[in-house]
Amino acid sequence: MEIPSSYNGYPVTSIGAYAFQNCVSLTSVTIPDSVTSIGRGAFSGCSAMASVTISDSVTYIDEFTFEYCDSLTSVTIPDSVTEIASLAFYVCSGLTSVTIPDSVTSIGSGAFYACSSLTSVTIPDSVTSIGIEAFYQSPEVASLTSIEVSSANAQYSSDDGVLFNKDKTTLVAFPSGKSSHYTIPDSVTSIGYWAFFNCKDLKSVTIPDTVTSIAGNAFGECHSLTSVTIPDSVTSIGENAFAGTQLTEVTIPNPNCVIDENAFDSSVTINAAFYSAPLTYLVEGNSVTITDCETSASGALEIPSSYNGYPVTSIGAYAFQNCVSLTSVTIPDSVTSIGRGAFSGCSAMASVTIPDSVTLIDEFAFEYCDSLTSVTIPDSVTSIVSYTFWNCSSLTSVTISDSVTSIGERAFQRCESLTSVTIPNSIISIGGDAFESCSSLTSVTIPNSVTSIGSLAFSRCTSLT
Incomplete structure (x- = not known):
């Protein structure tokens, strides 16, 4: 016509x-x-x-x-x-x-x-x-599969067929015909409304730690999406942001993140961090990890055995690092592991109570705890790993239980005030530099059970006779 x-x-x-x-x-x-x-x-x-x-x-x-x-x-x-x-x-x-x-x-x-x-x-x-x-x-x-933008456009831009605002700080639209995995550029700070909505073949996405907000319906109805890692930079997740996906579990590490109640399907297990002064708790499934402590925390601290009805089972890596005003810490018997560097640099901490429930004390757990004078390793621990008490300059005595079978490299290196140590007959190996520069160590008894002593294990122990 x-x-x-x-x-x-x-x-x-x-x-x-x-x-x-x-x-x-x-x-x-x-x-x-x-x-x-x-x-x-x-x-x-x-x-x-x-x-x-x-x-x-x-x-x-x-x-x-x-x-x-x-x-x-x-x-x-x-x-x-x-x-x-x-x-x-x-x-x-x-x-x-x-x-x-x-x-x-x-x-x-x-x-x-x-x-x-x-x-x-x-x-x-x-x-x-x-x-x-x-x-x-x-x-x-x-x-x-492609949304291209003229380079002269003052408001928008594109990269690999994906639509962004001009400076690539907001991801506006992801073509729904694209598939598999996508890595969001580091320039992005926000993922816009409906940006990935109904991208049926998107299976996983990497969100950089520059992103602070994920808008409503951003990944809604992405039926193949099975995996997403949300960085701790994210402070808000909008309504239905991940509704209708194949996600079964997600971890949200930022305790200050505002999550809309409908952001995820009800079937999704949400592992989220929560703050209750001075500690940050990460709830994962049916257990809790302490991930952070305010460095301003002071005096004696008793770690709670539970949070919101879930047991506190672990102390995360570097959770109490540089809490220089803490004088003592009591760990509850719900805790089974103490993470790498958990109490590193707690220079005023004179005592710590480790319960029999703890089975793992990771590397550097108590390094530079300059005021720690004594420590008892419970029967539940089988190994003192490398650098555990490295540079604990005031440590005068340590009780090692007969459950321990090995002492790792540099475990007690530079514990300059350590005067004596009794090594139980359960010990099989002592790592290199384990007691190096323990200059006050005057005596040590090595049992017949020990079959391996690493290089320089007792080097510069100048008081040994």
Whole structure:
């Protein structure tokens, strides 16, 4: 059909709302130069219309103008158009290409929603606004793999076919036809609304520790998404951000992160950190790890045996590092492990109570605890690992239980005040430099059980006779 440019001598200047709605036998339409506006839903449901010629006089394409034009395969938007309204080409399932001119400044929300045959889109430098879900495709037929942006565009940019704001601090839209794994660039600080929504083949994503916010529906309905690591930089996760995924468990390490109650499906186990002065608790499944203590904590500290009804089972790596005002710590009998460097640099800590429940004391756990004078290793511990009490300069005595079978490298190196140590007959090996520079050590008894003594194990023990 060729629309006339005039009627009874008067120019045809507009096509009214729903004027051609459901004209299912129309195969093509030519719009004359006299027309300046195309109304809402003007060609809605023209399912056989394979082509449309839009004249240069048209300045605005309204909402739903070409919705459900299933046979429309390509469209050239003239230079006169400045705005493509929301849902203008809604469910044009046959549309394979679209040319957006430099005149367009705004692309509305869902403008090309469910245009399932569209494989790529190029955004010109004139565009200053792109609505949410502008290029959304249903997961069953998603084919869009690339959104490219003119390098001269002042508001937007693209990288590997992914749409960002100009400085790449906000990820705006991820093409739903992309698959497998995606690593978000380090420049990104926020993941926008609906950014990855319904990306059915996205299986995993790496979020850098520059990201602080994940907006609502950002990863909603990503049905193949099984793995995501949320860094401790993230402070907010919006509504339905991960709803409808295959995630079964997620860890949120930042205790100050605001998580919308519907951010994850109810079936997902959320391991999250919580702060209760002076400690930070990481709840994982049915147990709790203490991950941090305010360095301003002072005096005697008794670690609680539970938090929110869950047992405190471990003290995390460097959890109490440089808490220089702590004078003593009591560890409850719910704790089974003390992490690497857990009390490193607690220079005022004169005593620590380690319960029989602890089976692992990791490397550097008590390094530079300059005020620690004595320590008892419980029967539950089988190994004193490397550097455990490294540079504990005030340590005068240590009781090693007969459950311990090995003393690791440099375990007591530079414990300058250690005067004596009794090595039980359970010990099989003593690592290199284990007691190196224990300059006050006057006696040591090595039992017959020891079959291996590492290099320089007792080097610079100048008081040994």
